[in-house]
Amino acid sequence: MAVDQKPPARPIHFEISDALKQRPTTTQTGLGAPDYVAPTPGAIANEDNVVFATVKDLMSWARSRSPWPLGYGLACCAIEMMAASASHHDLARFGAEVFRSSPRQADVMIVAGTVTHKMAPRLRRLYEQMPEPKWVIAMGNCASSGGEFWDSYATLQGVDTVVPVDVYVPGCPPRPEALIEGILRLREKIFRGG
Amino acid sequence: MATETDTRHEQQGGVPAEAGPPEIETIGEGLETEELILNLGPQHPSTHGVLRLVLKLNGEMVVDCVPVVGYLHRGLEKIFEWRTYQQGPRYADQADYVSAMLNEHAYCGAAEAIAGVEVPRRAEFLRVIVDELSRSASHCIWLGTYGLDVGATTPFLWCMRDREYILDILEEICGSRMNHNYYRPGGLLYDFPQGVLGKIERFLDGWEKSIDRDYREILEGNEIFLERTVGIGVIPKEVAVQYGLTGPMARGSGVDWDLRRDRPYSIYPELKTLKPVVFSEGDAFARYQVRVNEMKLSIALIREAIDKLPAGPVRSRQGHVWKCPRGEAYYTVEGAKGEVGFYMISSGGSNPDPFRAKMRGPSFMNLQILPWLLKGRLIADLVAILGSIDIVLGDVDR
Numbered sequence: 293m294a295v296d297q298k299p300p301a302r303p304i305h306f307e308i309s310d311a312l313k314q315r316p317t318t319t320q321t322g323l324g325a326p327d328y329v330a331p332t333p334g335a336i337a338n339e340d341n342v343v344f345a346t347v348k349d350l351m352s353w354a355r356s357r358s359p360w361p362l363g364y365g366l367a368c369c370a371i372e373m374m375a376a377s378a379s380h381h382d383l384a385r386f387g388a389e390v391f392r393s394s395p396r397q398a399d400v401m402i403v404a405g406t407v408t409h410k411m412a413p414r415l416r417r418l419y420e421q422m423p424e425p426k427w428v429i430a431m432g433n434c435a436s437s438g439g440e441f442w443d444s445y446a447t448l449q450g451v452d453t454v455v456p457v458d459v460y461v462p463g464c465p466p467r468p469e470a471l472i473e474g475i476l477r478l479r480e481k482i483f484r485g486g
Numbered sequence: 487m488a489t490e491t492d493t494r495h496e497q498q499g500g501v502p503a504e505a506g507p508p509e510i511e512t513i514g515e516g517l518e519t520e521e522l523i524l525n526l527g528p529q530h531p532s533t534h535g536v537l538r539l540v541l542k543l544n545g546e547m548v549v550d551c552v553p554v555v556g557y558l559h560r561g562l563e564k565i566f567e568w569r570t571y572q573q574g575p576r577y578a579d580q581a582d583y584v585s586a587m588l589n590e591h592a593y594c595g596a597a598e599a600i601a602g603v604e605v606p607r608r609a610e611f612l613r614v615i616v617d618e619l620s621r622s623a624s625h626c627i628w629l630g631t632y633g634l635d636v637g638a639t640t641p642f643l644w645c646m647r648d649r650e651y652i653l654d655i656l657e658e659i660c661g662s663r664m665n666h667n668y669y670r671p672g673g674l675l676y677d678f679p680q681g682v683l684g685k686i687e688r689f690l691d692g693w694e695k696s697i698d699r700d701y702r703e704i705l706e707g708n709e710i711f712l713e714r715t716v717g718i719g720v721i722p723k724e725v726a727v728q729y730g731l732t733g734p735m736a737r738g739s740g741v742d743w744d745l746r747r748d749r750p751y752s753i754y755p756e757l758k759t760l761k762p763v764v765f766s767e768g769d770a771f772a773r774y775q776v777r778v779n780e781m782k783l784s785i786a787l788i789r790e791a792i793d794k795l796p797a798g799p800v801r802s803r804q805g806h807v808w809k810c811p812r813g814e815a816y817y818t819v820e821g822a823k824g825e826v827g828f829y830m831i832s833s834g835g836s837n838p839d840p841f842r843a844k845m846r847g848p849s850f851m852n853l854q855i856l857p858w859l860l861k862g863r864l865i866a867d868l869v870a871i872l873g874s875i876d877i878v879l880g881d882v883d884r
Binding site for chain 2: 366370380395406
């Protein structure tokens with residue numbers, strides 16, 4: 293087959309219609325992202341140091357401070373995810389270094405790597421095992437859109453065909469700084485109640 | 487009838503090659519429990535990716551183990567048929583992604599062997615330098631994650647710290663941290679930028695001290711690490727040969743087989759410091775020692791290559807289209823995990839892409855011994871044994 297001939301798209305048979313209907317709006321790092329808005333606290337303090345806030349704002353504030361990721365390394369991006377959590381880049385500065393091995397204890401699923409058709413049902417199951425509220429970061433080109441495996445017979449063309457994605461981090465693989473940027477964007481979204 | 491201590495010692499100390507794995511019944515009479523099927527993976531922190539193991543357990547003993555691979559199968563070999571020879575190394579990166587340069591070397595070596603093109607001498611020296619840097623990065627990752635597997639966190643932080651220096655150098659050379667895409671058939675993409683050689687030498691000086699002072703002291707001086715690796719996962723020499731193990735797995739079992747010396751390629755025959763590291767014990771600790779000593783071997787090789795580095799071009803044939811005549815070739819490179827091989831067929835004519843490119847992934851071959859190693863072992867040793875094989879699932883599944 294010639295290089296410039298893209299094979300026709302193959303439909304992927306998963307029961308994801310409900311999830312697709314409930315997909316939240318997505319934010320994207322890099323080009324086309326909304327302008328940076330400094331998070332404004334939803335609390336008002338008066339002179340007696342009494343804080344007035346809604347429960348929703350307080351919950352969003354608390355949740356956004358420390359999103360615990362699910363340690364879900366798939367391919368090359370997993371190595372950069374490890375590098376982000378290791379000594380040089382130190383993800384602990386942003387409260388997101390606690391990689392949980394069990395989906396029951398995780399808030400954020402960082403899909404780091406290529407998702408194959410064989411892996412996709414497991415990914416969906418892991419997502420459903422995570423407790424609400426939960427968020428998904430698609431790390432890397434493969435997880436975002438299929439990336440360089442756009443014509444492979446075995447890979448999923450973007451993880452957003454299986455689970456709703458909140459933040460896309462482009463790159464092949466993204467630098468650890470890019471992943472940290474994605475986590476910060478997610479924190480903003482959680483803070484705004486997303 | 488041996489006592490329980492004796493059988494336990496024998497079980498940890500080694501298995502004679504002809505006897506095969508020990509029988510389960512010898513572990514404890516009357517202690518058999520109902521068989522339990524345990525599913526480990528594909529999402530598990532200690533399977534180094536997406537490997538799935540179906541374990542049959544008798545109490546804490548592993549009766550049988552069936553590795554289920556393919557969760558990262560991306561169809562790389564099919565993709566090679568659709569990509570030109572210049573685009574191929576980019577996809578070869580994706581196989582063993584922690585030591586990407588070595589895969590590119592095997593791919594380009596096969597293409598050059600079919601075309602019969604001589605690579606410029608300077609390019610060969612630069613290839614050796616980036617190969618050994620890439621191998622060091624891979625061993626750093628292995629040592630760090632193996633420390634995590636057996637319960638030590640500090641080596642992981644130190645290894646990732648030193649790996650960042652290597653990646654900084656590689657990024658300066660080729661512009662990318664991990665998937666480098668630096669090789670081209672017939673040479674390299676471009677020469678090293680100014681000042682990189684000095685940076686490499688400065689890094690090697692510091693890293694050489696750090697290997698002895700940091701890695702070895704904290705791991706070999708730790709009773710828990712020794713307890714979990716010495717005598718665990720013993721592969722006798724004959725079994726290693728029978729299973730076709732290569733790389734540090736074979737050299738940890740006393741098989742003196744290093745492709746850099748035994749099937750010479752590039753300019754390795756000219757390097758005087760190339761002395762393969764062989765340990766004969768065959769356990770997980772021997773494999774640890776092989777890899778740590780290979781880091782020091784890489785340092786010596788890089789230093790010698792920098793000393794002898796000639797001037798000249800780095801690419802034999804410029805241009806956008808690389809064409810091969812009709813033919814086939816198999817080219818092997820001593821990778822970080824073992825023999826990385828590419829079997830390539832070219833249909834000739836005006837085809838800019840190979841007709842077939844079969845890749846031999848060392849992790850896949852080395853993984854085959856895992857069921858043999860695990861039979862009759864404690865489930866607590868599973869992670870220590872699996873980690874010592876040093877698999878990368880991108881290389882297993884491709």
